Amino acid sequence: MVCDYLRIGKIINTRGIKGEFKVLPLTDDISRFDDLKYVLIDDDMLMKADVEYVGYYKGLVFLKLKGIDDINDAEKYKGMYLLVARKDAIKLPEGRYFICDIIGLEVYDIKLGFLGTITDVITTGSNDVYDVKNKDKEILVPALKTVVKKINIEQGKVVVELPEGLI
Numbered sequence: 765m766v767c768d769y770l771r772i773g774k775i776i777n778t779r780g781i782k783g784e785f786k787v788l789p790l791t792d793d794i795s796r797f798d799d800l801k802y803v804l805i806d807d808d809m810l811m812k813a814d815v816e817y818v819g820y821y822k823g824l825v826f827l828k829l830k831g832i833d834d835i836n837d838a839e840k841y842k843g844m845y846l847l848v849a850r851k852d853a854i855k856l857p858e859g860r861y862f863i864c865d866i867i868g869l870e871v872y873d874i875k876l877g878f879l880g881t882i883t884d885v886i887t888t889g890s891n892d893v894y895d896v897k898n899k900d901k902e903i904l905v906p907a908l909k910t911v912v913k914k915i916n917i918e919q920g921k922v923v924v925e926l927p928e929g930l931i
Contacts, residue, residue, distance in 0.1 A: 767864040769804060770853050772796065773825060773846040778839055783832040787825040787846060796854055797825050806845040861915060871896045871905065871922045874913065876931070879903055882922065894922070903931060 773787040789797065797818045804810040819826040827846075832838055856862070863885045871879045871894065880898030885907070892907040905911060905924055914923040 767862070768850055769810070769847040770850055770862055770864060771806075771845045771847055772803070773827075775805075775841050775844050775846065776824075777842060778835050779826050781835045783828065783834050783838045785827045785829070785832075785838060785841065787827050789823075789825050790845075793854070794820065794823070794825065797827070800848070803827075803829070804847040804849070805841055806847055807841070810847065861917065865917050866894070866915070866922075869915070869917070869920050869922050871924060874923065874925045876926070879905075879924070879926075905930075 771790050773789050773791070775785045776788045777786040778784065779786045787797075797820075800815045800818065802812055802814050804812055813829040813831060816828040816830050818828075832841070850862075853862070866885055867882055869882050871882060873879050878898070880896040880901075880903065882894045883897045884895040886893040886895060886904070894905040894907055894912075896903045896905050905926065911924050911927065912922060913925055914921075916922075
C-alpha cells in the first residue's frame with residue numbers, strides 16, 4: 765500500500781511559552797528533521813506549517829513552527845502527528861521501506877504458503893516485527909534478513925521462511 769504522506773513525528777508536549785513543540789520522532793534517522801522546510805499537522809485536515817527551527821535533546825525533537833507563537837496556540841496540537849508529503853521524503857536505501865508501504869502486504873511462507881496480512885509494524889530496539897493476521901490467528905514475524913526473503917511492494921507480497929517453532 766503506497767501512501768501519499770508519511771508520519772515523521774508525534775507532538776507529545778509543548779516546550780516553553782513561545783509555541784515550541786516537543787516531538788517524538790517516528791523515523792530511524794532523527795537528523796531527518798534538519799532539512800525540513802515545512803510539516804503537515806494531521807488535524808482532521810492536513811495543515812501546512814513552515815518550520816522556523818529544530819533542536820534535539822535526549823532523543824526528542826524540539827520544533828518551532830511559524831505562526832504558532834505561544835503556549836496556548838501550541839497546546840491545541842498535543843497528540844497530533846507530523847507528516848511530510850512522500851515526494852518530499854528522504855530517499856531510502858535499497859531494501860528499506862516506509863512502514864506505511866509494508867502494512868497491508870500479504871505474507872507467504874516458503875513452505876506453509878499464505879500466512880496473513882501485515883496489520884502493523886512493531887519497532888523494537890533490535891529489529892522490526894511484522895504483526896501478521898489472518899482470520900484464525902496472529903503471528904509475529906521478525907523482520908530479519910534470515911527470515912524475510914523478499915518484499916515486493918508492487919505485487920503486495922512478502923515471502924518469508926519462518927524459523928522452526930515460530931508457529
